[in-house]
Amino acid sequence: MPELPEVESLRRSLEPHIRGGVVVRAQLLRADFCTPSHDGNTTPADLLEGATIAGTLRHGKQLAIIAQDGRVMCVHLGMSGQVLVRGTDDPHPTHTHAAWELREPSGRVVRLLFRDPRRFGGLWTFPTLDALRQTLWKELGPDALTASPEHFEPVADSRRAIKAVLLDQSVLAGVGNIYADEALHRAGVRPAAAACRLGQPDYVKLAVSVREVLKAAVKAGGSTLRDYVNADGEAGWATINHAVYGRQGLPCVRCGATLRHGTIGQRTTVWCPVCQPLPNRSRNRQVSKQRT
DNA sequence: AGGCGATCCTGAGGGC
DNA sequence: TGCCCTCAGGATCGCC
Numbered sequence: 309m310p311e312l313p314e315v316e317s318l319r320r321s322l323e324p325h326i327r328g329g330v331v332v333r334a335q336l337l338r339a340d341f342c343t344p345s346h347d348g349n350t351t352p353a354d355l356l357e358g359a360t361i362a363g364t365l366r367h368g369k370q371l372a373i374i375a376q377d378g379r380v381m382c383v384h385l386g387m388s389g390q391v392l393v394r395g396t397d398d399p400h401p402t403h404t405h406a407a408w409e410l411r412e413p414s415g416r417v418v419r420l421l422f423r424d425p426r427r428f429g430g431l432w433t434f435p436t437l438d439a440l441r442q443t444l445w446k447e448l449g450p451d452a453l454t455a456s457p458e459h460f461e462p463v464a465d466s467r468r469a470i471k472a473v474l475l476d477q478s479v480l481a482g483v484g485n486i487y488a489d490e491a492l493h494r495a496g497v498r499p500a501a502a503a504c505r506l507g508q509p510d511y512v513k514l515a516v517s518v519r520e521v522l523k524a525a526v527k528a529g530g531s532t533l534r535d536y537v538n539a540d541g542e543a544g545w546a547t548i549n550h551a552v553y554g555r556q557g558l559p560c561v562r563c564g565a566t567l568r569h570g571t572i573g574q575r576t577t578v579w580c581p582v583c584q585p586l587p588n589r590s591r592n593r594q595v596s597k598q599r600t
Numbered sequence: 601a602g603g604c605g606a607t608c609c610t611g612a613g614g615g616c
Numbered sequence: 617t618g619c620c621c622t623c624a625g626g627a628t629c630g631c632c
Contacts, residue, residue: 310625310626311625314625369626384627385625385626386625386626386627387624387625387627388624388625388626426624426626428625428626428627475626477626484625485625575625576623576624
């Protein structure tokens, strides 16, 4: 499920538990759930065993946990992943694929669990943050919280639907299906509109909307649809603020028109036929890439 | 180039 | 109650 706001909420809820804490023991319960940067099997050392945690770093939907000695573990939640802080005597929930025993800065010992029923998520380990940035994160675009009109320049000539562009992590990292629909509605842009048909004002609105929608969701603690919870098991409240996602057939919160839905970029898409008109300009050159 | 379907999985929810 | 079907927040691959 998780998009940028959910991962950021997780990061913030995790920090007080792990920053300055020591990984006493690391266990991979499903070998194929972790991809180490070296050949061979994942070792406890890859999973930061013995390390003191220096902090966390998020880029898009991915979360890096960084050790003081430089080792890095990158977490991707996929669609159903959760990182949970539990007591050492609590039984593991179903589909727990990795577990860490952690001595928090306070001295309390807890267990950190990564569960992911659908297993679309995973762990990747690296000897350094640079190694992560040069491989796994290399193809990611700028973090969506920093979205600006220039970030759309590489796709300004593209005939792809603008929603497909928003979902493309190499253009902007962190936007998923929910917030793509929400940002497009806020910006008044039709999801199916070809990127090349949008004008500079559309891209300005879109960049602002992406940032605002994500910031509001972060503030609300993320969206809880089915199973998202932060590390402390708390749900988020951004769902109540959704203007279009999951509201097909209901009235638009802005104009009252019935929200329509369809499939764009192979994902369920909801939009307002009135607030999000198709662009009427036939061609836009203003943000086009310079031809070289 | 990019749309599309299939694929990796499990679980929830609706219909019957 | 239970079975079967559809659908789901992500991302990649190959085909056309």
